[in-house]
Structures are given as structure tokens and as C-alpha cells.
Amino acid sequence: MNQPRSSQRYQSEPPDDEPALLKQILDLVRRHPRFGYRRIGRMIQADGWKVNLKRIYRLWRREGLKVPRKQKKKRALGTGANACHLRRAERKNHVWCWDFIFDRTETGTTLKWLSVLDEYTRECLVLKVDRHITSEDVINVLAELFKTHGVPEHIRSDNGSEFVAQAIREWLKQIGVETLYIEPASPWENGYAESFHSRVRDEFMNCEIFENLRSARKQTDSWKEFYNEVRPHSSLGYLTPRQFSQQCISSSRTPSAFQRYTADTQLLS
Template sequence: MNFKRIHRLWKQQGLKVPVKKAKKRRLGNSEGGVIRRSAEYPNHVWSVDFIFDRTEDGRSLKILSLIDEFTRECIALEVGRKFTGDDLVALLSDLFVSRGIPSFIRSDNGPEFISKAVRSFLDFIEVGTSYIEPGSPWQNGYVESFHSCHGALKRDQ
């Protein structure tokens, strides 16, 4: 039986036929989203995000991934039990010395990324922040795509 036959039978029996809903298309129109501020050259926009995993004994791991949106190169992949804002500042300062300073860093609104230490550090060296809207991972699409391409890395929500 196909959909059309079932639809016709429902109508014949006087049943209410469910209306097919159109799928909403999300464009990520936030100020910090990929569509509004796309990378135009290397070191223009870096994307950073965390993913979580567990070891065999059940202890959690936190994996920080940082990519250059223009070149799609993975700049850093740090693994640890926990990361604080100070840890992120230390990592970014080392990367800025070796790779140069980006114009913007795109991230979600996680506690590590919005900490006073990180915000004051980025303001001091004049790196713009591009925060995505909460619950909108498609606005940070390059790093999310990087996570999905690497099957060993999985995201716990």
C-alpha cells in the first residue's frame, strides 16, 4: 500500500487526514553565525568548540577543537579532564604567538568561552568574539562538521 491509497481510504471513511507540515529551514541569521560573518582569508575566523567522551572506566574527557574556517585546518585538538577559562587563555596565547592573531573567534556561549579571563584577554589583543545563539550549532557549522567527520569523536548533549 502506498501513501495515496491510504489517504484515499481515510477520506472515504470520513477520518481526518493529517496535514503534512512543511519543514522549517533554519538559516542561522545570528550576528555571530557563519552566514553573516564568513572567513575571507586564513586567520580571519577561528571556530572553537568542545566535545565530550568517556574512557573505558567511565571517566569523562573533554576535547577542545579549534579550526581555521577559511583553510578548514585543525589548529588545535586538546584533550583533558577539564578546561577553564585560564586554560583556554593559555592555549590561545601560545597559538597567537605561533600562528598569528585571528580577527574573530566563533564559539558557543559555554562557560569557558564567556569567562571574564577569556573576554578580557581577547579584548586586550583586539580579537573580536562571534558568539552563536544558544542551541544553534548550525551557526558554528565548520567545527560541527569537523566533529561529525571524525567518527571517534562523539558529542554528548
């Protein structure tokens, strides 16, 4: 043919399912712009696609997709005795953590979220939003959680007024829950709560407009369900927190003091 071999190129043909696969990748990227190719790939595999991460990465690079990197300053880990890197959760319901996060409605009204997280399973047990949350509200939330999930051995928090309130400390002490207060001005010692709140801020609050409190509650419930049951978690081998939790042996317990508290509450109601 008088054609030099160097001028000939093999023209590859994409697999028949590639357009549909690419469409789903782009759809997931639009819905979850902060997810990388690994998490997107795991979600696609969970939907039934027989595809490996190398192929996802090839399409990802071809389409020029990427998650903008955030430059964060590094801080030395604290030396507080109750820091999360020193007193780690060893099983389900061993250590819970809680904290508050704030945002505003479309009209500027302040909203306050209370989150409670199981540090071992990363499952969000509560994500409650209201205009104001008092120490009494916190006790009521914990009481409902203890009825549903059992009583944890420890609960970690910062030194916020709601958490160090005398009523909460005495109530938890009576029930047999040890409070792990981190060092003042050391949020990195409550790292699991801080990490979870960064996900809440990045993937939920920065993407939603809250018209009012009622709307915020509905949106919060929907995102909490998505986080626990759909969103793959890299620290859990890309299982969802609910899937990982179901595989774990729980150390939940129901101390006699909490049983008496429950009985007294039912009598008063």
C-alpha cells in the same frame, strides 16, 4: 562456424595492475569506512597511482561498496548576526572557531576535547584532550596558538561558560580579537566547528577505545596529524588542510598588546 553472432561475447581481460589497485582500495575502505569513492580515489592518486575516478567508481560498484547514508533533519538557518553563513572567513587567520566535544575512557571516565579550527583553511590548529578544561586553560592554549600562527581577527564560539568567561573576553579584547558569539541554542550558526566535530566523532571517537587519558592524548595527536596532512577535504578541492593552508596568504598579525602580554609572561616565568 554456424555460430549466431548474438551468442558470441567479448571476454575482457582486466589490466595487470587491477588486483593491486583493488587491494589498496579495500585496504583504505577498511581503515576509513566512512569515506566515499571520491575521497578514497584522491588518496590513491596521492599515493602515485595514475588512475581516474571513473575507474575507481567502477571497481567500487563491482565490489558493492558504499557508505551508509545518514538521514538528517533539516533546520532553517539562524538569523544571528555572527552566524558562519553571514560572517564568512575570507582568508587564512581571518576567522577561527572553537568548541568542546566529549567522550569517555574504557572505564567510564569523562574526557573533554577542545578544538580550534581555521574556518578558511579547515586546518585543525588544536585538539586538546583532558579531564577538565577551564577558562584559564583556554587562555593558555590560545596564547600558544597566537605565538605560532599569529593573532586572528575574529574567533567564533557558542555561549559556553568557558568561552563567555569574563577573563577570556577581557583578554581577547585587550589583544584585539573580536569575539563572535552565536545565538543561544543555535549550534548550526557555528557550522564549521559542528561539521569538524561530526568528523571527529564519526571517523575517530567511534573507531577508537581510549584506555586512559595518556592513551587518548597519543591517539588524538595521531588523528589530528592525519586530518591535517593526509585526509583529503572535499571543500578544498580534495587537498589536505595543510596543503591548502600553505597556498594561502595569511592575514596573521601580532598586535602590540599581545607582544606586551608575551613579554610579561616571560618575565613572570
